[in-house]
Every structure is written in structure tokens, then in C-alpha cells.
Amino acid sequence: xxxxxRQLTEISDILNVAKQCKxxxxxxxxxxxxxxVPMNFGxxxxxGMLQLYFHSAAEGRxxxxxxxxxxxxxxxxxxxxxxxxxxxxxxxxxxRFLSIIGNGMVEFILDHEKKAQALNTxxxxxxxxxxxxxxxxxxxxxxxxxxxxxxCAKRHE
Numbered sequence: 001x002x003x004x005x006r007q008l009t010e011i012s013d014i015l016n017v018a019k020q021c022k023x024x025x026x027x028x029x030x031x032x033x034x035x036x037v038p039m040n041f042g043x044x045x046x047x048g049m050l051q052l053y054f055h056s057a058a059e060g061r062x063x064x065x066x067x068x069x070x071x072x073x074x075x076x077x078x079x080x081x082x083x084x085x086x087x088x089x090x091x092x093x094x095x096r097f098l099s100i101i102g103n104g105m106v107e108f109i110l111d112h113e114k115k116a117q118a119l120n121t122x123x124x125x126x127x128x129x130x131x132x133x134x135x136x137x138x139x140x141x142x143x144x145x146x147x148x149x150x151x152c153a154k155r156h157e
Contacts, residue, residue, distance in 0.1 A: 007147065008153040017098045017153050018043050021081035022126060024052060026146070028072050028103075030065035037062055042122035047119045052146040053118040059096055063142055070106040075099065095156065102151025108144045112141065 008014050024041040027034060046101040052074060056062060066072070077099035085092040109115050116133040119141075123131045 005048055010157055013155075014100060014151070015045055015152040017135050018050070018076065018080070018127075020098065021078040024054075024074050024076040026062075026072050026074050027056070028062070028065045029069050030063075032059065035061060040122060040126055042118070042120075042125035044121060045096070048059045050104075050148045050151055052104070052148070053143070054146070055119060055122060055141045055143045056089050058140065058142045066106045066144065067108070072106055072147060073101070073103050073104070074148070074151075075101045091098075098150055098153070098155050100153045102148045104146040104148030104150070106146055108142065112138050115141075118143045118145060141148055 008017065022040065023038050025036055025038050027036045029035070039054050040057070045054075046053045077097050080095055080097045082093060082095050084094075109118050112135045115138040119138065120131055123129060127154050
């Protein structure tokens, strides 16, 4: 990270950013080139590993790309706002934000109980509520997690 003065180093601060963000962008590669997808997510942090959980349709470009090349880059940001020290001088404009960027590996979750737990993690993060998922519900979606120990966070106020 070039701007070390903006880096968040405490894991509690980094997880607070993840808590505030509701969309995570996943970047992957396939035969057509780079592919970037904004997705709702849930997360956990255990033993130095950030685990991001996602769900999607069970087939399509994203799923094909992730199965072929499971290495991804992710980005989430929130609390963005443009401001100026002098509104008449365009060189004084800037943008405040919070963000997390990282790299990780995708693992598809196939077991019903683990899928239901992952889906509940997503719903808990997105809505603040817990839900139950039947086997019928988990069968019709793909659920995967991105595990990362390679991430950093930044704040510009």
C-alpha cells in the first residue's frame, strides 16, 4: 500500500469496515478476459483468515470461471463522499472512503448443513436476522467462500 498513513492495521478496524460494506466485488479470469461482479456477501474472521461467503445461480460465466481458476481478487468499499477544501479549485477535491482489498481462493460448499450456515451468514450480515434453509432451498443455489489471509484496509477521512 502506497499511502501507509491511511492503512488500517488493527483487525477490529478492518472488520468494522467489512461490517459496514454490503457489496463485495469479485474479480476473476476466464477465456473472455477479466470479469468483475458485484455481490452481496457475509463474512467471518477466524485464526487470521477472512472468509467471505457468496451465493449465486448454480451455472453461468462466474461459476465456470471460478471452477476453472479459483483464485480471485475482492474489493469492498463504503462511506464514500466527495468533498473540497475550496469548491472553486478542482485540485482541492477528494473523496473520503473506507475500503478492503484482498486476494483469496474460492471453495464451493456442497454439504447442505454448511451451505445453510453460509447462507445464514450472508443473511445475518445483510439483514441482521437469522434464517433457516431447507435442503430444497440449498439445492438450487451455488454457495462458495473466499478464504484470504492477504487483505488490507484503507481509510481516507
